[in-house]
Amino acid sequence: MPKLPRTVNLPVPAKPTRFEIVEGLRITAPVAAGYIPLGLAYGLLVVQLGMPWWMAPALSLAAYSGSAELLVITLAAQNTPLAVIAVTMLLVNFRLLFFAFSFPLHAIEGRVARLFSMYALVDEAYALTAARPNGWTKPRLLAMQVLFHLTWFVSGLVGVFAGALIPTQIQGLDFALTALFITLTLDSARSMSELPSAALAGLSFAVAMAVAPGQHLIVALLFFVACLSVRHILHRRGILRFPDSLPPSGGAGQVRHEGKAS
Template identity: 30%
Template structure:
């Protein structure tokens, strides 16, 4: 295996390392404070790997939510994945044996690193994308376990810790803004989101916003050139 591929994938994932370990620790601390030990925190991160949904899941677990409520909430929180993953179909089509894991591991942050389709010179493209996804996955699991262990021995106030996910999304947005010259998709997303927020309210705006963004970007396509 090309070690250059692994090395470049690691370099690419470093920004997510800084975010995932800290935010994963926040999730682990929440789990500990809710009465769930390290095995639970690790299992949720290994098998769900859903970031914001795991934060929401702590409340669902402690609140005794029904299966139906959990299913609907999960769909609403993660519905955005249905939209932005479509743009990765061509990028992932030749991934072969790596494809199942790469689909499972396509989080917001991994998407932000891979969505441009570019790979460094001298690397194996599919393995490069796989290892970027794999490293991010490991960072999240490590952060969750570390946070849960720390939560068992150190007192933490979890007030406002949920904002850490929002902070990471803002960081990913900022990085994409700085790296790309075409800001039409970003501005379209912001405007559609603000409009949906004003019309539907903060509890119900997510899915309408995603639908509106998809429609707007589809209409902005010109001569076969995608704005995404």
């Protein structure tokens, strides 16, 4: 019997850095395009609320988080105390701590590069790495995060300059923040397992409006976090169980019918 040639597992050569950067930009570009209209609305909102123009780029550098920046601008325009704004920012961005547990930060070497990646960790960057769990390298990750940040920064600046050229107030522009959170809520509540969270959010807001109408936002956020913590503990102990999805139409009757037939 003839001997088969012996196969040798050679290491896969690393791809060039330029290829990894281009690949990161290619993956990120369609998602980053969604930043443009929201960034324009953010810049316009800064001007429309009477805030100084430099606040838009300053916040994009100091507190890089789209939803949180819109929230800070709205609260600052209402002369909200600084302590309330700080706590609200902490609660809104607290989710990023859990994103970091599964983000491929281990692929990034170097203290400066790793610190930037931690700073530039946003929802869209986490979503891309979660959807594509393999193949992330340092150049690809940094290219993704730089493009996200640059797109948001430039869009905000263009919105500021565009807002300065508009002589009249745009009615309803301050609804951009509310519309953003409504969209995020509807996008996340697509199954029965997420409906309890939406119900708890509504309950938290109702309680806050009844208990502290003057500080309803911060009270609602704190109460909502407390409710989620209690729900998590009860779920871990097996006391609470929620179905994962809605049953199909007529599904229950079909199951009973098949059970009798068997």
